[in-house]
Ligand SMILES: Nc1ncnc2c1ncn2[C@@H]1O[C@H](COP(=O)(O)OP(=O)(O)OP(=O)(O)O)[C@@H](O)[C@H]1O
């Protein structure tokens with residue numbers, strides 16, 4: 001599953017790391033692939049700037065020269081990672097020149113070929129796409145069975161979603177099995193029911209256009225996830241800053257001594273994290289559950305169609 005939106009800062013990495021972590025916790029074998037030179041996934045999972053962080057070198061070599069991938073294993077139980085970082089830029093440039101030298105197909109299928117050897121070892125592979133870089137984005141989509149587009153509820157993000165959705169159409173020739181799993185609302189206010197209603201309408205308008213039939217509109221509306229990620233800068237900053245997934249941060253907050261107990265013990269009260277971590281952790285859990293439900297629904301429908 002590729003998490004993609006040409007627009008930056010819409011939750012691609014946060015959702016990749018946390019959904020990956022939650023699925024691993026539930027017993028799935030999970031691989032997350034960081035295709036971004038910013039390597040924020042390493043911050044969310046806590047391995048950035050540790051000795052096991054190669055800044056995307058192994059990934060770049062695999063993409064550019066086809067050598068076998070080196071993985072970072074057991075970043076969490078059941079969760080392996082392909083580390084991203086600055087080396088990816090060079091690999092992406094190598095793919096662009098490969099394409100220019102007449103090997104466009106090879107370049108477009110580079111990520112698919114790289115992951116093909118590993119796919120059988122995992123229940124799910126999540127691709128965290130970079131916000132820019134057309135070549136990597138389209139190679140990621142060419143490798144994906146499902147695509148999830150996180151979107152912020154502002155106009156710029158909706159525009160990014162529209163461009164991303166049209167890019168999906170351009171890889172159908174290479175990857176006819178690719179399917180849009182849904183559009184996920186990121187950073188919304190919790191009580192903003194009307195914001196979410198309007199968001200759904202905007203997605204329908206952006207993807208369906210003015211000529212959409214009621215049936216098409218209903219289909220697009222169904223693409224909008226019912227779960228969403230609420231806005232909480234305090235939790236986001238604390239989680240990324242400490243290399244903890246949000247449910248891990250939440251566990252830590254709950255296990256910490258209460259401030260009155262600290263006071264009673266004569267210790268200066270210290271907070272390990274914001275109380276808002278609980279709500280954000282709940283949202284991410286609901287998102288992970290909806291990802292699973294949607295994939296299961298699609299795969300059940302496919303099986304029926306094949307009977
Ligand atoms: N629930 C939240 N509320 C508010 N901000 C959040 C929340 N979760 C994450 N953030 C913050 O929002 C920013 C963007 O999130 P993230 O990095 O996941 O987006 P992205 O789409 O991967 O960005 P990029 O396109 O740069 O890779 C980050 O600073 C992140 O810490």
Ligand SMILES: [Mg+2]
Nearest residue numbers: 012013036040
């Ligand atoms: Mg990111």
